Amino acid sequence: MPLSFYKYQGTGNDFVMVDNRKLTFPAEDEQMIKHLCDRRTGIGADGLILLQDHDEYDFEMVYFNADGRLGSMCGNGARCTVRFAKQLGVIEDVAYFLAADGEHQATIEREQIQLKMGDVTGVERIDQDFYLNTGSPHYVRFVDNVRDLDVYAEGRAVRYNDRFEAKGTNVNFVERLSEDTIYVRTYERGVEDETLSCGTGVTACALVAGMRGMESPVRVKTPGGNLQVSFEQHGDSFRYVYLTGPAKLVFTGTVPLPEKV
Numbered sequence: 001m002p003l004s005f006y007k008y009q010g011t012g013n014d015f016v017m018v019d020n021r022k023l024t025f026p027a028e029d030e031q032m033i034k035h036l037c038d039r040r041t042g043i044g045a046d047g048l049i050l051l052q053d054h055d056e057y058d059f060e061m062v063y064f065n066a067d068g069r070l071g072s073m074c075g076n077g078a079r080c081t082v083r084f085a086k087q088l089g090v091i092e093d094v095a096y097f098l099a100a101d102g103e104h105q106a107t108i109e110r111e112q113i114q115l116k117m118g119d120v121t122g123v124e125r126i127d128q129d130f131y132l133n134t135g136s137p138h139y140v141r142f143v144d145n146v147r148d149l150d151v152y153a154e155g156r157a158v159r160y161n162d163r164f165e166a167k168g169t170n171v172n173f174v175e176r177l178s179e180d181t182i183y184v185r186t187y188e189r190g191v192e193d194e195t196l197s198c199g200t201g202v203t204a205c206a207l208v209a210g211m212r213g214m215e216s217p218v219r220v221k222t223p224g225g226n227l228q229v230s231f232e233q234h235g236d237s238f239r240y241v242y243l244t245g246p247a248k249l250v251f252t253g254t255v256p257l258p259e260k261v
Contacts, residue, residue, distance in 0.1 A: 002254040005036075005043065006084060010076035010247040012196025012224020016043050017084045020050040020062070030068030032257065037066040043255060046188070046195050049077050051084055058091050060098045065190025073101040073135025075199020079113040079247040082106040087249065101135040117203055117241040123211065130208045134241075137169045138204035142212070146175035146183050151194040155187020172201045174209070181219040182209050196224030199243055203229050207238050 003025070006017040016036055018025050026032060027050060036042045050062040061081045065071040078099055085091045086108060093108040105116040117134060124131040130140040139158050143149060155171035158164065168189035175183045184205045186198040206218035206229035217230035227245035231238045 001257070003036075003257050004252070004254050006087075006252050007043065007045070007250040008080035008084060008247060009224075009250050010079045010197065010199065011222055011227060011245055013074075013076035013198060014045045014250065015074075015077050015080050016045045016048040017080065018048065018050050019084075019088060021053045023052065025050055026257070027062065027064075032068070033064045034066065034068035036255070037064075037068070043253075046191050047071060047074060047077055049074075049081055049084075051081055051088070051090070054098055057098045057103065058095050059085055061100075063100060067190050067192070069190065071100065071136075071190055073099050073118075073200055075115060075117065075135065075201075075203060075243050076197055076245070076247070077199070078104060079106065079115050079199065079243070079245060082108065082113050082115070083247040083249070099135070111246050112244055113247050114242050114244045115199075117200075117243055120207055120238040120241060121236070123208070123236045130204075130211070131169070132204050132207065134200045134203045134207070136200040137167075138201050139164070139169050139171045140174060140205050140208045141172070142174050142176070142208075144175065146173050146185055149173055149185065151185045151187050155194065156192075159187060159189055159192075170198060170201050172198070172205050174205045176209070176212075176214070177221065180214065180217070181221065182206065182214075183221045185223060194223075197222040197227070199227070199245075202227050203241060203243050207231060207233075207241070210238070211236060 054060040063071040171187040186201040232240040
């Protein structure tokens with residue numbers, strides 16, 4: 001049977017979305033998911049997301065990296081899943097859902113979706129850089145002229161160093177543009193390349209910007225578009241963290257699912 005899918009993007013971070021409420025998708029087939037995400041031989045995406053029923057929430061979001069492996073929290077993907085849930089009639093304008101890192105709440109406000117992220121504690125300083133978990137692990141480095149940086153080479157050097165090679169980390173490069181705005185570029189594990197945007201990465205960078213004196217809300221520019229992060233800060237800990245930005249349907253379609261790729 002062919003697979004019906006929906007393609008969504010949030011500030012250029014794109015996803016294959018599947019309505020899996022009947023649990024018919026072969027989620028254990030990593031090679032198939034990798035094939036679907038391939039930009040040359042498949043649909044093409046930074047990841048694949050299943051929307052599934054849950055007894056205690058409006059829905060459950062199950063996220064897979066482009067390499068086919070089960071992933072951790074994805075902020076842009078979560079906003080896209082909320083928009084998808086509204087399209088399917090699962091929710092109206094407010095969602096309570098479960099993701100890899102626990103429960104989340106989101107509100108749809110026209111083109112924007114405000115997503116409540118998890119609390120963040122235990123930010124680690126590594127020389128002049130920072131390491132923290134915003135649902136996914138992120139290494140944050142402030143730089144000058146981030147637009148001219150070789151994100152693939154610099155990000156890969158951190159992601160595959162002795163400390164992070166086994167479990168991996170996302171690597172973010174940040175430039176402060178003004179009193180309330182930063183520019184972020186991200187190397188994503190699982191994609192193993194730069195993506196146009198990363199929701200948990202943008203969140204991590206905004207929180208570190210808060211530690212460096214920037215007040216909430218922080219406006220964030222990425223190669224794929226603009227986001228905003230608001231938070232309540234207590235030293236190196238953060239709560240009431242919200243990621244706000246767009247999530248849009250790109251196209252829908254069907255694709256055959258071979259037994260083996």
